[in-house]
Amino acid sequence: MNHNTNSSVRLLISCQDQPGIVSSVSTFLHQYKANIVQSDQYSTDPSGGLFFMRVEFEMLEQNFEIDMLRTAFSDVAQSFQMDWRMELKSRKKRMAIFVSKEDHCLLELLWKWRSGEIDVDIPLVISNHPDLKEQVEAYHIPFFHIPVTKETKQDAEKAAIQKLLDYDVDFIVLARYMQILSPEFVGTFPKKIINIHHSFLPAFIGANPYAKAFERGVKLIGATAHYVTNDLDEGPIIEQDVLRVNHRYATEQLRVAGRNVERIALARAVTWHINDQIIVHGNKTVIF
Structure with missing residues (x-):
């Protein structure tokens, strides 16, 4: 049929x-x-x-x-x-990507988008650094550099929200966007912001998880894709993936291995979101 x-x-x-x-x-x-x-x-x-x-x-x-x-x-x-x-099913969702300087998650999404594996429109990419402008524009996607400092954070967020509204965005992916979003921003897009955290939550929350993981001598490293809430790194988990490591991995090797896990977990979470396979209930997700 x-x-x-x-x-x-x-x-x-x-x-x-x-x-x-x-x-x-x-x-x-x-x-x-x-x-x-x-x-x-x-x-x-x-x-x-x-x-x-x-x-x-x-x-x-x-x-x-x-x-x-x-x-x-x-x-x-x-x-x-x-x-x-x-x-x-036929209505393509409009996905904005937020990124800082690291490109591995961004490029994974763009590659899957161009190959048709992720069936969305990407009307824009927003970054707090100019570094990835050329890479994004090579895909003919508008790139907006909105710098963020402590003093300008509120205005920068307002500018970003306005861009998202102007471009009629359905959901946002934080592809290693190294900024904490305010409650106002999160409240504007509830259950519509997907973040990739570079550790297997709830372990090693916050910054530098690979250094912390190295210090603890972990045997597994992981990544967690989750919806963003006002509780830092504690929103409903969509997907997690892990990779086995050992004592021979230095911090930098853990970081490289971690990037591979991050890309996979984030792309999978985005795919499920696009396909309407996720129901959020409280701080959990049910995925069909």
Whole structure:
């Protein structure tokens, strides 16, 4: 069967577990002539825990309106007090990238974007340093240098937020952006900022994790991709990856190995976000 992505829709739901949820969703989709292509669900505890569901379906009527469908579904959602969203598969998300001087995560994303592995639009890259301007513009992507100092941090953030709004950005990836974002910035884009932290959280939070890891003689190093919240390095974890190391690795070798893990973990997290595979609940994620 050939799937028409123009009529493919993804529905993500979380609510208290209770009888009739799956039946109500299925009945609704049947009423609106939708064909379920994939359905995944997870319950933390069938006797009154939390329920999570992701459904991918196709509308058999070609000229349906997604807004009309959302309005119609809101009645079902209300009856179960659902936290939910409905996304058109064909609508490309607009991803902004923030970067400082290190280029490994940025280049991984740009390479995967150009090869079609990451199916997004990248309307702009913002950096607090000018160093990566040429590399970004080689991909014909606008690069904006917005320097940040203690004195100018507030104005710099305002300028960055304005750019993101001007370019109608859906979500932001911090590809080793070495700045702490203010609560105002985070609050403007809730659950829409993905960061890569260069250690296996919650171990070695903050700066210089590889030096700390070397001092502790770790046997595994890792990287953690997570959504940004106001608690530094403590937002909902999306993906983690690790690499085995030993006492022969100096700090710099740990850093090189770590970069490889960072690139992989971040690209995977971005892919899941783009594909609407993540439900954030509290400080955790459920990934389908």
